[in-house]
Amino acid sequence: SSELTQDPAVSVALGQTVRITCQGDSLRTFYASWYQQKPGQAPVLVIYGRNSRPSGIPDRFSGSNSRNTASLTITGAQPEDEADYYCNSRDSSGTHLYVFGTGTKVTVL
Amino acid sequence: QLQLQESGPGLVKPSETLALTCTVSGGSISSGTNYWGWIRQPPGKGLEWIGSIYYSGSTYYNPSLKSRVTMSVDTSRNQFSLKLSSVTAADTAVFYCARLQDYAPFYFDYWGQGTLVIVSS
Numbered sequence: 001s002s003e004l005t006q007d008p009a010v011s012v013a014l015g016q017t018v019r020i021t022c023q024g025d026s027l028r029t030f031y032a033s034w035y036q037q038k039p040g041q042a043p044v045l046v047i048y049g050r051n052s053r054p055s056g057i058p059d060r061f062s063g064s065n066s067r068n069t070a071s072l073t074i075t076g077a078q079p080e081d082e083a084d085y086y087c088n089s090r091d092s093s094g095t096h097l098y099v100f101g102t103g104t105k106v107t108v109l
Numbered sequence: 110q111l112q113l114q115e116s117g118p119g120l121v122k123p124s125e126t127l128a129l130t131c132t133v134s135g136g137s138i139s140s141g142t143n144y145w146g147w148i149r150q151p152p153g154k155g156l157e158w159i160g161s162i163y164y165s166g167s168t169y170y171n172p173s174l175k176s177r178v179t180m181s182v183d184t185s186r187n188q189f190s191l192k193l194s195s196v197t198a199a200d201t202a203v204f205y206c207a208r209l210q211d212y213a214p215f216y217f218d219y220w221g222q223g224t225l226v227i228v229s230s
Contacts, residue, residue: 033216035156042205042220043148043156049214086156090215096144096169098215100156 002026002092004101006085011107012077022070022087022101029094032070032087032101034063043086047072074106082108111135113206113221120227121200127193127226131206132186139164139184144211147180147191149202150223157202161209162189196228 004024012018022032031050035043045054047063060078064071070089074081085104091097117129131145138145147159160170162180170178179192193200203225207217 031214033214035217037156042223043217044220045216045218048216048218052214054218088156088158088215088217096161096211097171098146098158098161098209100148100158103155 002089002099004032004087004089004099006087006101006104008102009105009107011109012074013109014079015076017073017075018077018106020072020074020085020104020106022072023068024089024092024099024101025068026089026092026099027065027068027070029092030089031065032063032089034061034070034072035086035088036081037084037086038082046085077106077108079108082106111208111219113208113219115204115206115221115224117204117224117226119225120229121196122230123197123228124195127191127196127200127228129191129204129206129224129226130188131190131221132188133208134187137184138182138187138189142210142212144169144209145182145189146207146209146217148205148207148217149200150205151199151202159191159193159204161211163211198228200226201228202226 034047037043087101144161146161182189203223208219
């Protein structure tokens with residue numbers, strides 16, 4: 001089965017830009033979706049597809065893709081963006097199986 | 110607004126079967142092309158997809174859990190359920206139910222608040 005690898009933690013100064021990456025073979029075929037999770041809360045979808053945001057997600061969140069890597073960028077990070085972020089995609093086998101990334105803790109300084 | 114709510118025992122004994130139900134409100138579980146999924150998160154760890162089910166009963170399970178997982182759907186109650194057998198302490202986790210768009214682009218867009226299940230004697 002597939003694996004999606006993320007850096008465990010990144011930090012960003014308030015108002016600056018941070019990029020979170022997700023690597024895996026399945027990303028050569030499928031777009032990743034991205035989820036924000038704050039302590040004690042359920043994950044929230046922030047990016048899906050090529051670079052789509054659900055209603056209510058600020059436009060400072062954006063996504064991009066290259067080869068086997070998906071990226072989530074926060075442009076102008078805010079204190080409320082401090083959270084864990086997870087990528088997800090279909091398994092590289094192409095069947096209806098899914099895999100989550102290992103997660104990245106984002107700290108806003 | 111679609112809402113999902115998990116329910117079930119918060120404490121399960123080792124070797125027994127964990128059983129949870131997800132109740133969907135604000136929309137029909139049998140409308141559209143969405144699947145419905147279960148995801149778990151052990152304390153302090155990452156998310157793990159457990160499996161997905163369509164309202165017709167079609168299921169897909171994580172290969173690492175497949176031998177112990179059974180999912181079912183009750184369209185009359187707008188609910189879907191998870192059973193995980195032969196649990197151990199390693200199955201202690203927060204369990205989430207979520208709606209899955211199982212066609213491109215793939216994503217989980219609505220989530221329940223999660224329910225903590227502790228496996229302990």
